[in-house]
Amino acid sequence: MKKYDIIVVGSGAGMIIVSRGIRAEMKVALVDRGPMGGTCLNSGCIPSKVLIYPADVIRDLEAARAVGVEARIEKIDFDLIMKRMHSIVDEGRRGMERSAEGAENLDWYRGWGEFVGDLEIRVNEETITAPKIFIASGARALVPPIPGLEEAGYLDNVSVFSLKRPPRSLAILGGGYIACEYGHFFSAMGTEVTIIGRSHRLLSNEDPEISEIVEKRLSEHINVKTGHEAVKVEWEGGKKVVSARDVDSGAVKEFAAEEVMVALGRRPNTDILKPEKTGVEVDRHGWIVVDDYLETTRPGIWAIGDATGKDMFRHVANREARIAWKNAFGDLREKENGGIKEELIEKEKVDYHAVPHAVFTYPQVGAVGMTEEEARASGYKILVGRARYTDVAKGYAMAERESLVKVVVNRNDGRILGCSIAGSEAADLVQQVVYLMNAGYQDYGPVARSMVIHPALSEVVARAFANLMPPKEDIVK
Numbered sequence: 361m362k363k364y365d366i367i368v369v370g371s372g373a374g375m376i377i378v379s380r381g382i383r384a385e386m387k388v389a390l391v392d393r394g395p396m397g398g399t400c401l402n403s404g405c406i407p408s409k410v411l412i413y414p415a416d417v418i419r420d421l422e423a424a425r426a427v428g429v430e431a432r433i434e435k436i437d438f439d440l441i442m443k444r445m446h447s448i449v450d451e452g453r454r455g456m457e458r459s460a461e462g463a464e465n466l467d468w469y470r471g472w473g474e475f476v477g478d479l480e481i482r483v484n485e486e487t488i489t490a491p492k493i494f495i496a497s498g499a500r501a502l503v504p505p506i507p508g509l510e511e512a513g514y515l516d517n518v519s520v521f522s523l524k525r526p527p528r529s530l531a532i533l534g535g536g537y538i539a540c541e542y543g544h545f546f547s548a549m550g551t552e553v554t555i556i557g558r559s560h561r562l563l564s565n566e567d568p569e570i571s572e573i574v575e576k577r578l579s580e581h582i583n584v585k586t587g588h589e590a591v592k593v594e595w596e597g598g599k600k601v602v603s604a605r606d607v608d609s610g611a612v613k614e615f616a617a618e619e620v621m622v623a624l625g626r627r628p629n630t631d632i633l634k635p636e637k638t639g640v641e642v643d644r645h646g647w648i649v650v651d652d653y654l655e656t657t658r659p660g661i662w663a664i665g666d667a668t669g670k671d672m673f674r675h676v677a678n679r680e681a682r683i684a685w686k687n688a689f690g691d692l693r694e695k696e697n698g699g700i701k702e703e704l705i706e707k708e709k710v711d712y713h714a715v716p717h718a719v720f721t722y723p724q725v726g727a728v729g730m731t732e733e734e735a736r737a738s739g740y741k742i743l744v745g746r747a748r749y750t751d752v753a754k755g756y757a758m759a760e761r762e763s764l765v766k767v768v769v770n771r772n773d774g775r776i777l778g779c780s781i782a783g784s785e786a787a788d789l790v791q792q793v794v795y796l797m798n799a800g801y802q803d804y805g806p807v808a809r810s811m812v813i814h815p816a817l818s819e820v821v822a823r824a825f826a827n828l829m830p831p832k833e834d835i836v837k
Contacts, residue, residue: 361488362486362488362489363387364388364488364489364490365388365491365492366381366386366387366388366389366490366494367389367492367493367494368381368388368390368493368494369391369392369481369493369494369495369496369633370392370398370497370665371392371397371398371496372397372398372399372400372401372498372665372674372677373496373664373665373674373677373680373681374392374496374664374665375390375397375456376682377684377685378390380685381465384689385465388467389466389467389469389488389490390460390466390468390469391469391471391473391481392468392470393470393471393472394470396456396457397452397453398498399498399674401452401456402449402453402518404517404674405674407446407448407521408542408545408720409720410441410444410448411445411545412541412544414436415544415547415549416720416722416724418433419544419581421433426759427758427759436550438526442521442524445521446521471483472632474632474637475633475634475635475636475638475640476637477637478639479658479660480638491660492660492662493638493660493662494661494663494664494681494684494688495633495640495648495661495662495664496663496664496665496677497628497629497630497666499626499627499628499629499667499669500626501516501622501624502626502627503622506533506591506592506593507591507592508592509622511593512593512595512620513600513620514593514619514621515619515620515622520542526546526551527551527617527618528552528618529554529599529619530546530551530553530617530619531553531554531600531621532553532555532620532621532623533602533621533622533623533624534555534557534622534625535555535558535561535564535584535586536557536564536565537563537719538623539555539621539623540555540562540574540578540721541719541720541721542623543582544578544582544721548722552583553581553583554584554585554615554617555582555583555585556615557586557588558589558607559586559587560586560587560607561575562575562578562584563725566719566725566731566780567733568731568733569746570725570727570766570780570782573723573763573764573782573783574719574721574722574725576762577722577723577762581722585604585615588605588606588613589604589605590602590603591604591605599616600616600619601614601616602614602615602616626672628642628645628646628647628667628669629667630642630646630647630648635656635658635661638661639658640658640661640663643669645669647667648667648668648669650663650668653683653687653708654668654680654684655687662684662687664684665677665681670712671717673717675716676712676715680710683708686707686708687707687708713729714728714794714798715728716728716790716794718786718787720787723763724782724784724785724786724787725780725786726780726787726789726790726791727778727780727790728779728790728794729768729777729779729793730768731768731778731780732766732768732778732831734778735770735777740770740777741770741772742769742770742771742777742830743769743771743829744828744829744830745769745825745826745828745829746765746766746767746824747764747765747820747821747823747824748761748763749763749765749783749820751820751823752819752820752823753814753815754815754816754819755820758784760784763781763782763784764781764783765780765781765783765789765820765823766780766781767779767793767804769825773801773803774804774805776793776796776797776802776803776804779793781821784817789821792821804825804828808825810822
């Protein structure tokens with residue numbers, strides 16, 4: 361059995377820990393079947409956004425008529441779009457692989473890892489061990505056992521990148537961010553898209569007002585069927601036919617398409633890794649249980665990123681990787697104890713109060729913190745502020761009538777609890793609020809005291825805070 365100082369399972373955010381271990385001159389083992397770079401680089405954030413940007417351009421050109429500009433799209437070069445996507449992924453992956461292969465004190469075990477004993481992992485025919493292990497094993501597409509689905513074949517967030525042309529028609533199972541992003545992309549490419557979602561609204565984790573805007577705008581280009589659950593897929597007349605049951609009435613409708621895409625959530629890889637064999641607890645869904653310091657129920661093992669099932673975004677995983685490293689090795693502080701200096705590790709809790717995210721659909725969504733419903737459920741007395749893009753000059757110039765900024769504030773001290781945005785540049789606009797939620801008193805005072813460039817779209821965020829008032833329900837009381 362080969363011994364290491366640390367073992368890292370997963371080459372996504374786990375590479376942050378690998379690189380720190382190498383710099384600390386530790387003997388490091390990386391366990392990853394590949395491709396190097398994890399979900400974000402290979403089948404998530406990066407490639408999907410390279411595809412989606414051309415879709416944004418297409419929709420912007422179509423919307424330009426609202427401001428007096430008539431444009432016509434002469435050609436969509438799907439081959440070039442896919443080539444650009446593959447180029448950034450391939451170059452990034454090759455660069456990481458070269459670095460890993462050339463690094464001293466690093467052994468890369470290419471294969472699925474499986475715990476076979478306490479702090480022991482078997483990869484292929486080798487067994488390795490280390491006193492400290494970091495699990496960044498990620499997640500994969502959740503594929504429910506829908507009758508006929510396997511036989512008919514389907515796309516997911518990995519196989520979609522192998523397409524040589526856009527399908528003429530596409531049925532997407534799911535109504536979350538992956539469904540909305542790829543629905544936007546393929547509809548802009550000319551595909552006839554149907555989204556079939558079990559929830560009664562798209563993006564059910566977002567603020568309902570934001571979801572409503574997205575559904576209204578997407579429905580201009582996509583057949584959106586919420587409140588329907590796929591129960592069967594079969595071949596019929598050269599197409600894949602999805603039978604979907606109305607969750608309220610029970611009535612079954614059929615949707616025929618050239619291709620079916622599954623976007624029904626994610627599942628952990630712990631069924632392969634089997635961490636319970638080393639004393640690591642998983643919940644009933646298989647997600648790894650960690651404490652506030654990212655340590656598992658087996659001391660000496662930490663878990664980060666999608667493996668824990670919480671806030672599955674790469675920026676969260678990156679932060680967690682740095683905190684897990686710190687909690688395992690320091691910052692070291694010296695403390696006097698009876699004239700003897702002791703080294704102590706000052707541990708850091710992970711702060712999830714201001715986790716931002718974006719959905720790159722049409723329109724774009726950006727959000728951070730709690731929605732109005734979540735704040736109420738948590739017992740806060742709140743103020744809510746709203747501003748339409750057209751409430752400010754730049755937003756009017758852009759002719760985005762429905763686009764909205766909504767902020768939620770603690771009535772007692774002005775602390776910002778959350779912000780949700782639907783509209784152009786939403787991901788960039790919400791970042792202003794993320795900074796405020798991590799600064800000083802976490803209140804909106806800096807917005808009230810600041811001058812805002814006029815006319816700029818950032819004014820709409822300031823306007824939302826200027827419009828704070830108690831919710832209608834509270835006024836009635």
